[in-house]
Amino acid sequence: MTYLLEMRAITKTFPGVKALNRVDLAVRHNEIHAICGENGAGKSTLMKVLSGVYAHGSYDGEIAYDGEIMRFRSIRDSEARGIVIIHQELALVPQLSIAENIFLGNERASGGVVSWHETFRQAGELLRKVGLTDAPGTMVGTLGVGKQQLVEIAKALAKNVRLLILDEPTAALSESDSQALLDLLLELKAQGVTSIIISHKLNEVRRIADRVSVIRDGSTVSTLDAATEALCEDRIVRDMVGRDMSQRYPPRERRAGEAVLEVCDWNVWHPEQRGRQMVKDVSFTVRAGEVVGIAGLMGAGRTELAMSIFGRGYGRHISGQVRMRGKPVDVSDVPRAIKAGLAYVTEDRKSLGLLLEDTVLRNVTLASLERVARAGVIDRRREIEISEKYRTAMRIRTPSVFQTVANLSGGNQQKVVLSKWLFTEPDVLILDEPTRGIDVGAKYEIYGIINGLSEQGKAVVMISSELPELLGMCDRIYVMNEGAFIGELDAGQATQERIMSLIVSDEEQSI
Structure with missing residues (x-):
């Protein structure tokens, strides 16, 4: 040969x-x-x-x-x-x-x-x-x-x-x-x-x-x-x-508590193209301990929805209401969204989620610097202590917290992003394509982290283009198409065929 x-x-x-x-x-x-x-x-x-x-x-x-x-x-x-x-x-x-x-x-x-x-x-x-x-x-x-x-x-x-x-x-x-x-x-x-x-x-x-x-x-x-x-x-x-993986998705006891996040009549318009509506009258609820998925084709408006809720990071003429535990909250900018208890893990970790040329230490504490500062001055010892805590808890594979994030693998970079937002102690974590570009072993670890968050009573919103991932991880799945929610499926009734049939039938009706 x-x-x-x-x-x-x-x-x-x-x-x-x-x-x-x-x-x-x-x-x-x-x-x-x-x-x-x-x-x-x-x-x-x-x-x-x-x-x-x-x-x-x-x-x-x-x-x-x-x-x-x-x-x-x-x-x-x-x-x-x-x-x-x-x-x-x-x-x-x-x-x-x-x-x-x-x-x-x-x-x-x-x-x-x-x-x-x-x-x-x-x-x-x-x-x-x-x-x-x-x-x-x-x-x-x-x-x-x-x-x-x-x-x-x-x-x-x-x-x-x-x-x-x-x-x-x-x-x-x-x-x-x-x-x-x-x-x-x-x-x-x-x-x-x-x-x-x-x-x-x-x-x-x-x-x-x-x-x-x-x-x-x-x-x-x-x-x-x-x-x-x-x-x-x-x-x-x-x-x-290097081992058998009998299950692609770690098991979790599914128990939903009180409603933590409620989004009501949410509308978002394109930031540049006048007359183009990206999110149309979307309403949904996420409960404590629940993982809720958002399915849809590329361009359905899922990321636009997430970014607009998290500090109005996308769009203009945004209207609607966000409630946390039944009370209206101000999410008009990112600091206010964080204060309200929201965190958002972006789909593009390299350009929007991380400072690639900075260290693991700096990235972990970046979204909540006041927690490692005294009188406006960073407490170096506290910053190292916190980043080491997350390096251990999240099993970030790096020689030290002083390693440059650009030198880490995709899975470990994603764990750094998750650590950054978990350090803000959110009640709701919005995950946008959390396993994109990550291998199956690292995916399993990320899934375990998500399950751990739900067991702690956190409310998790998971956006993914991989339908098997949503079916394997979520308690409920909302289906989105052309900016609107067109269906909601419980885990027991959701299949790839049912999700796609909802999207196809909605597109046929719009023709």
């Missing part, structure tokens, strides 16, 4: 940490090869070694590509051989057009002068290949994340890609955009492009992968071949976490 790519005994060490320990990876010609593993297992590090982000000489082991030993010293070196990586954080310039982004650093030029006619002509051809109908002159900043992913793939095709690497490509995409992207990868495979995909979404892995390699704690654990055995999710999970 000849391979397009062989990575042999790759070892990569950072100060105090061995990120990769003699990892082997073999990728066949014209296959889709998935790499699975928990956050921090070393998946992205391995791909950065392959693509030249970590230059030859900074790691041990060897890379063979097309039968030759490679010594990539930069991304430019690997791209010259047709190896292109698309990172989870897309590398596009919002202020430039699609065409300019596709050929950025790879300009269609002669004698140092860019040929705009050729740039736009070739960009149009590439956009047709990836199924994007927007004009090449469209500003990238006006596109949704799903379309931006397609621009990144078009950019890779412009570099005559032979091996395409995608790091969590569907993490921020809607269900329909995810399916379109997976279909495109299958089309590219038919055209002779080999792909490596890093993903936590095992249903997607099973759908498109020819083989799956599992990495745990920086070492290769297994490689499964769909041609000879079923790509069983339970087997992949067991290899990822």
